[in-house]
Amino acid sequence: MAPSSETALSAPGHGPAAVPELPRIRHRFAEVDGLRIFYRETGPADAPVLLLLHGFPSASHQFRRLFDALGSRYRLIAPDYPGFGHSESPAPGDFSYRFDTLADVVEGFCQALGLDRFALYVFDFGAPVGLRLATRHPEWITGLVVQNGNAYEDGLSDLAREFIANRHGVEGAAERARAILTLEVTRSQYEGGTGDPELVSPDGWTLDQHFLDLPGRKDIQVELALDYHTNVARYPAWQEWLRTHRPPTLVLWGRNDAFFTEPGARAFLRDVPDAELHVLDTGHFALEELLPTIAPLIDDFLARTQK
Template sequence: MTALPVPVPVARTVHRHLEVDGVRVFYRESIPERPDAPVLLLLHGFPSASHQFRRLIDALGSRYRLIAPDYPGFGHTQAPHGFGYTFDRLADITEGFVQRLGLTRFAMYVFDFGAPVGLRLAERHPERIAGLVVQNGNAYQEGLSDAARAFISLRPETPGAEKTIRDLLTLPGTRGQYETGVPAPELLAPDGWTLDQHFLDLPGRQDAQVELAFDYRSNLERYDQWQSWLRTHTPPALITWGVGDPFFTEAGARAYLRDLPDAELHLFDTGHFALETHLPEIAPLIADFLDRTWSTGEPTAAPYRGEGPK
């Protein structure tokens, strides 16, 4: 008699669009084994999109409900002509997306641009935030490298400023964001930066990124508010950080401990896209964090039952 194969817990993932305020938001959502599984909202960074979480969703999506949207100006999401690309607007659309899905309680994975988007959501609806997974998502002045400060200081009226931004949106610039600070570049799949560049080269996408680059200073203006929010609400937090990040330094990771002294901090010898090289180390940390911080039977609203917006 032939023995049955050993089950392998690989997630089943659906790919859908959802209309929010005229924006056709694309998202990936795993189907967990339990309809009441903990929910983790995955907020991607620049210049990427929800595809950066594909391997994490495969690894954890059978145990947890992982939901990864693309922001306007990124990935497969389609924004109308004339959409204003600011971080406030990205947060508006993400907030509407969360409401359309009926999520009332979830943890957030905030990476890079995901930090200013996610912390805006947290300010608006602190009751919804069950915890934070922070991966190279900065909220502190000391977390900005000199290169990051120089980039953020660019203004539309500064000669050569727009060219400096657009130079970062080329294939060498995109690839460099993945490779800088990574001791073992053979661990990096080239699909990440080539797919990012495909989306960056779509009509209008680089214009959107220029608008967001000039608006990034609005995030620094809110750092004090976000730090106050962290001190006031003290969400459970897991901090994972690539210390070779050319933009966001190790000091920014450690700074979270001032406001969240009970947070769990893990530093990795890698660059900005830490999941690309350290998924085997980071995924178990996330699973353990969700298991420890999610109360049994905690309501999330609208549990996944196989149907949803198309």
């Protein structure tokens, strides 16, 4: 008699493969200086903390797959800045959208959650926000994961330099900054430089553009674009912090990034010679195409450096 389906499923070699338990991701708000700041959190409460700071024009959703990959072993926390994602977004007349104030909010967010020892993941806009935080509170930072987060003039492409030249008082600067806030440009940031665009989900750029198209959001992004030059002025201070504190550092870099070029990745080795560097054959949003490569590198780095 043929075995029943129940018997066949329970027989050795025929049972369902064990599926690793996926982490539970919680979606919460914290109040920081009167603003409701959205954040994602997962992982054991007593595990090493990785604070993830997102880039432009995205939000904490850019880390959703990394949360699944690492959230069972580490406590991952990713906020949305004001004016991004699900966080409160007051009009520019009611809130000063500057990189200094984004750092103020992230600093207050850490204090609201009682975060005072963590590794820091910085990507794109996350680098100027996170490095401001690090120079204010070096005692908080137990390690640094840099993914296409620039802190050296070496890493500025011609396209990036043109973007940074836009600032208040420069004729046509606001119009040029607004011109990049389109679906075509948002999509190109995800697919540009990738080896296989079919590996890049359209969900990321579609959601980013949804938020960009909400009332008032483009005005916010123009204000931040016109303030970006203040980050370049801070590069020497951030480099000094790296030289002085030598945090355990992992640098992950998509070499085909149209904004932040490979020399910017290698420049970190000048100030943190023991940094671990991986230059990857992809573009700006490296996690989108190469998460299976990147997640194990982060896992190994955190396991070695965060206790």
